[in-house]
Amino acid sequence: MIRLKSPEEIVKIEVAAKIVAEVLMRLSEYAVVGASAYDMEMAATEFIHNRGGTPAFKGYGGYPYTLCVSVNDEIIHGFPSRDKIFAAGDIVSVDCGVLKDGYYGDAAKTFVVDEFLNERDRLLLEKTEESLYEGIRAAVAGNRLGDIGHAVQTCVEGVGFSVIRDYVGHGIGSSLHEDPHIPNFGRQGSGMLLRVGMTLAIEPMVASGQYNVELLEDGWTAVTADGSRAAHFEHDIAIMEDGPRILSRL
Ligand code: MF3
Ligand code: CO
DSSP states (O other): OOOOOOHHHHHHHHHHHHHHHHHHHHHGGGOSTTOBHHHHHHHHHHHHHHTTOEESSTTGGGOOOSEEEEETTEEEOOOOOTTOBOOTTOEEEEEEEEEETTEEEEEEEEEESSSOSSHHHHHHHHHHHHHHHHHHHTOOBTBBHHHHHHHHHHHHHTTTOEEOSSOOEEEOSSSSSEEEEEOSOOOTTOSSBOOTTOEEEEOOEEESSOOOEEEOTTSSOEEETTOOOEEEOBEEEEEETTEEEESSOO
């Protein structure tokens, strides 16, 4: 069931989402050679608490950390472990959720450590982020859910990359994951009608190779089956009268 949000509720989601945005901004400092995913975890946890928020992922379905830190062929839900030490050319996807005053924010971003190893990695990050904004542009009242997925997919497949199918975006608000599911693929004009007051987490996950995924033995980390690299960008948006409003941007 989808509950449309009041303007007051949208403000609360925005407060939580802006804390996430600040966390991600600060973590760029840690996407350097020799730093570890655990350094990011510590910094993020402290920052969220200082802002009066609570890490939203920790304990969610048993997930053990504040952050998901997914490196190279890891797509999402990678653990921010101490032995995950960054090397030049790594691409590091960081996903973070915050609960504040009963409402959630959730956003993600992929960093490159030092410099790209090759042009394809650079294009992967560029296109994944671009596809997020294409998806957001399609999130207007009167459009349908499939228009979002179609916009993302078209952007990504145009250059030979694949959108991950096994994980999707979601509604967000007083729960971290609300209806509807938001696939990053779809048919134009298909699916549920988009309405003013919907709050959505749009999150393209894109592989430079094929979209098939495998789960590591930790039960969480999703990697590409073909070992190709993956990127992930996520924003929370609210559908307003005059179009989509990005809540998780500073
Ligand atoms: N942004 C991801 C999602 O919405 C991260 C969730 S991590 C989890 O699925 F631990 F909360 F599952
Ligand atoms: Co999400």
